Amino acid sequence: MSSVLTEAAVRIEHLTMSFPAGTGRQVVLNDISLSVAPGEFVTVLGASGCGKSTLLNLVAGLDRPTAGSIEIPGERPALMFQEHALFPWLTAGQNIELALKLRGMAKGERRAEAERLLELVRLGGAYGKRVHELSGGMRQRVALARALAQDSRLLLMDEPFAALDAITRDVLHDELTRVWAAQGRLSVLFVTHNVREAVRLAQRVVLLSSRPGRIAREWTVDIPQPRRIEDADVAELSQEITQQLRKEISRHGRH
Numbered sequence: 010m011s012s013v014l015t016e017a018a019v020r021i022e023h024l025t026m027s028f029p030a031g032t033g034r035q036v037v038l039n040d041i042s043l044s045v046a047p048g049e050f051v052t053v054l055g056a057s058g059c060g061k062s063t064l065l066n067l068v069a070g071l072d073r074p075t076a077g078s079i080e081i082p083g084e085r086p087a088l089m090f091q092e093h094a095l096f097p098w099l100t101a102g103q104n105i106e107l108a109l110k111l112r113g114m115a116k117g118e119r120r121a122e123a124e125r126l127l128e129l130v131r132l133g134g135a136y137g138k139r140v141h142e143l144s145g146g147m148r149q150r151v152a153l154a155r156a157l158a159q160d161s162r163l164l165l166m167d168e169p170f171a172a173l174d175a176i177t178r179d180v181l182h183d184e185l186t187r188v189w190a191a192q193g194r195l196s197v198l199f200v201t202h203n204v205r206e207a208v209r210l211a212q213r214v215v216l217l218s219s220r221p222g223r224i225a226r227e228w229t230v231d232i233p234q235p236r237r238i239e240d241a242d243v244a245e246l247s248q249e250i251t252q253q254l255r256k257e258i259s260r261h262g263r264h
């Protein structure tokens with residue numbers, strides 16, 4: 010039995026994942042051990058194709074690992090991907106209410122809670138808007154509100170802002186860190202190939218190597234929030250991490 014003090018929001022141990030390739034198997038993730046503490050914000054950084062989405066899909070329970078274990082105490086994690094995956098025939102508010110319904114919230118309470126969540130992501134008044142009426146940034150805000158509607162203690166994010174322009178992404182970074190701080194005990198596992206984004210957001214940055222993906226190094230980021238992507242501290246650490254990322258990529262014979 011694990012004590013409350015040692016209980017992690019997710020505990021990944023000796024995780025290995027391989028896929029059939031040709032006559033053999035391609036090892037995509039090799040011996041990954043990583044825990045995220047309650048309330049902790051961790052980014053996993055790595056080159057394209059190193060296995061970030063594979064890792065997140067395994068944590069989300071969408072696939073089964075070849076070896077190793079993933080422990081998540083409590084309810085299913087909430088997910089947010091690059092594509093918003095909102096239902097286009099529902100309004101912004103109804104998309105959120107659906108998540109509330111799936112969570113088991115009584116019908117009479119859902120409307121007010123959906124409005125509250127829309128306010129939280131600064132979309133008050135957008136309840137009745139259909140998805141096609143919203144900009145890309147607004148859609149990702151609704152997707153964030155819908156993920157929060159699950160009331161899970163663990164939020165998994167797979168490059169959720171990668172398709173947005175730089176300014177919108179910057180605003181969404183602010184929103185995400187504000188919402189995360191406001192939620193108190195929300196743990197976030199966020200994958201990205203964008204070094205600045207990783208440093209801008211996280212308390213801890215975990216660098217994955219490529220082919221196979223292994224944990225190469227990790228950094229604790231103690232730059233106070235709110236940070237800006239152009240802050241000197243953020244730039245300095247990003248440079249250090251980028252150098253390491255380059256080494257990882259060249260070590261594996263790519264580029």
Ligand SMILES: Nc1ncnc2c1ncn2[C@@H]1O[C@H](COP(=O)(O)OP(=O)(O)OP(=O)(O)O)[C@@H](O)[C@H]1O
Binds near residue numbers: 037058059060061063
């Ligand atoms: N279901 C699958 N079957 C076979 N191979 C797969 C499968 N899913 C992923 N892969 C392979 O695993 C490797 C890692 O893919 P993954 O999508 O996890 O990378 P990624 O780090 O998320 O990349 P990106 O930054 O481009 O999103 C790739 O070589 C990919 O082809």
Ligand SMILES: [Mg+2]
Binds near residue numbers: 061062063167
């Ligand atoms: Mg990916």
